[in-house]
Amino acid sequence: MNRWKELCIGFVPVLLIFLAFIGVNVMPLLFVGVLSVSLFFMIRSRGGVGVTAGGERKSKNRTPSYLTFDQIGGQDRAKRELTEALDFLIKHDQIQKLGIRPLKGILLTGPPGTGKTLMAKAAAHYTNSVYLAASGSEFVEMYVGVGASRVRDLFKEARTRAAKEGKDSAIIFIDEIDVIGGKRDGGQHREYDQTLNQLLTEMDGIHTGDGPRILIMAATNRKEMLDSALLRPGRFDRHIEVDLPDKKGRLSILDIHMKNKPLAAGVSLDKIAEQTFGFSGAQLESVLNEAAIYALREEKEAIEQQHLASAIDKVMMGERTDKETAQEEKERVAYHELGHAIVAEIVRPGSVSQVTVSPRGKALGYVRHNPPKDHYLYTKDYIEQQIMIALGGAAAEEIFYGGRSTGSRNDFEQALSMVRNMMDSGLTSLGIIDRDMVTKEELMRENSAILEALMLRTKQVLGQYRNVFDQSFDVLMKEEVLSGDTFRDLLGHTAEQSA
Ligand code: ATP
Numbered sequence: 001m002n003r004w005k006e007l008c009i010g011f012v013p014v015l016l017i018f019l020a021f022i023g024v025n026v027m028p029l030l031f032v033g034v035l036s037v038s039l040f041f042m043i044r045s046r047g048g049v050g051v052t053a054g055g056e057r058k059s060k061n062r063t064p065s066y067l068t069f070d071q072i073g074g075q076d077r078a079k080r081e082l083t084e085a086l087d088f089l090i091k092h093d094q095i096q097k098l099g100i101r102p103l104k105g106i107l108l109t110g111p112p113g114t115g116k117t118l119m120a121k122a123a124a125h126y127t128n129s130v131y132l133a134a135s136g137s138e139f140v141e142m143y144v145g146v147g148a149s150r151v152r153d154l155f156k157e158a159r160t161r162a163a164k165e166g167k168d169s170a171i172i173f174i175d176e177i178d179v180i181g182g183k184r185d186g187g188q189h190r191e192y193d194q195t196l197n198q199l200l201t202e203m204d205g206i207h208t209g210d211g212p213r214i215l216i217m218a219a220t221n222r223k224e225m226l227d228s229a230l231l232r233p234g235r236f237d238r239h240i241e242v243d244l245p246d247k248k249g250r251l252s253i254l255d256i257h258m259k260n261k262p263l264a265a266g267v268s269l270d271k272i273a274e275q276t277f278g279f280s281g282a283q284l285e286s287v288l289n290e291a292a293i294y295a296l297r298e299e300k301e302a303i304e305q306q307h308l309a310s311a312i313d314k315v316m317m318g319e320r321t322d323k324e325t326a327q328e329e330k331e332r333v334a335y336h337e338l339g340h341a342i343v344a345e346i347v348r349p350g351s352v353s354q355v356t357v358s359p360r361g362k363a364l365g366y367v368r369h370n371p372p373k374d375h376y377l378y379t380k381d382y383i384e385q386q387i388m389i390a391l392g393g394a395a396a397e398e399i400f401y402g403g404r405s406t407g408s409r410n411d412f413e414q415a416l417s418m419v420r421n422m423m424d425s426g427l428t429s430l431g432i433i434d435r436d437m438v439t440k441e442e443l444m445r446e447n448s449a450i451l452e453a454l455m456l457r458t459k460q461v462l463g464q465y466r467n468v469f470d471q472s473f474d475v476l477m478k479e480e481v482l483s484g485d486t487f488r489d490l491l492g493h494t495a496e497q498s499a
Pocket of ligand 1: 052071072073074075111112113114115116117118119176219253256281282283285400
């Protein structure tokens, strides 16, 4: 854009002089030219044309929907930390009296869909501020300088909007800040560097004038990528983690999004919160939405528990596919999944929630587990049990078919990553190691020893439950789904028989 502008500025006068020189009357041309340029600037200043104005319009569209912190489920700690920080903006006079440096930037970090944008919107409502949003990728342009000028315009717009709406403060929310705020290398990404420099300059100038107070909130899920200049005191020096919700958080998010949906009697949201371990707020919202769609498809008046169960599967694994699997393949998948399920139920009773052999997403079948209680420390025994569950599928195939298939690839990836975790945590016979101190051969030997021993244990366990395989297999082939409770009944029944 800039290059074209410069070319025009150079070329037009030369052309006019040349035309005048060869005797052409340039006055009418000059008149039309001046008229169109002034018309262009007039429209532009009113916010009609051009890159900047387009950008402004975009961010205007996203402005205040009146969202409060009550409409954000879970995240109690993050909400508390944020409101404490926002009080700085509200109790401005008090803070000035004590000589406290005003807050300029708050960085929200955490996985996608956990409610960072919601937090920024609620913050604007809480502080009665103007709200402007932009995403890091909107500042990225091929031409050097455009990103920087967009940053300038964003701040300018914040000031003018606050003045127009009679507000004392403005909150600018920049999502994906890592796109422009990555570590500067002064090399290939000069455009990004200029944009970031402009952001830093604007932040430094925030509180120098009399205008509205501006607070920048930014979100990222890759905090470690950010340039240290952004994180230093006086810039984004408040970091608030917006993590995946725990069970209580999940329940409150479900409650919020359930408000406009009819729920059949007896449906337990508590159970859904338990089964959605590791889901973000956005995924939970999607579960309820999908459940409502299933209810609509079945022409039901209200959402039932089975709609919610299918919706969890859909969000976790993808939509059911129409892949027609051959009978032989389906049987192998059934044995494979039962292998996982039996080991899981033996090492952690009550943990299987459902076994399915209908293709969904990329999987041909799957076992849904009841997640363990939210916890963050794992013992060696626990990890070994998890590895055995992962190996259960391949072990079952070996028992019934005498060999494995490509269906175990993901399971092995999981198992290997767990072995790596054990090694790095000093839980193997190698002791406490630094990877650089150990040769690849040693690691390989230890890895194989662990996996072979666990595979043997897994096969021994499964060998004792051939009856369960037979009975569950029949149900699975007929119904395609086996609920955790039915499966446990079969397992208990067989145990009684063999006792
Ligand atoms: P990203 O990092 O991908 O931009 P984000 O963390 O900004 O994601 P949001 O845009 O705030 O996520 O959330 C997306 C949607 O997920 C929201 O519109 C809302 O429906 C739902 N959601 C996420 N977290 C929560 C929560 N804590 N409470 C209620 N709803 C939530």
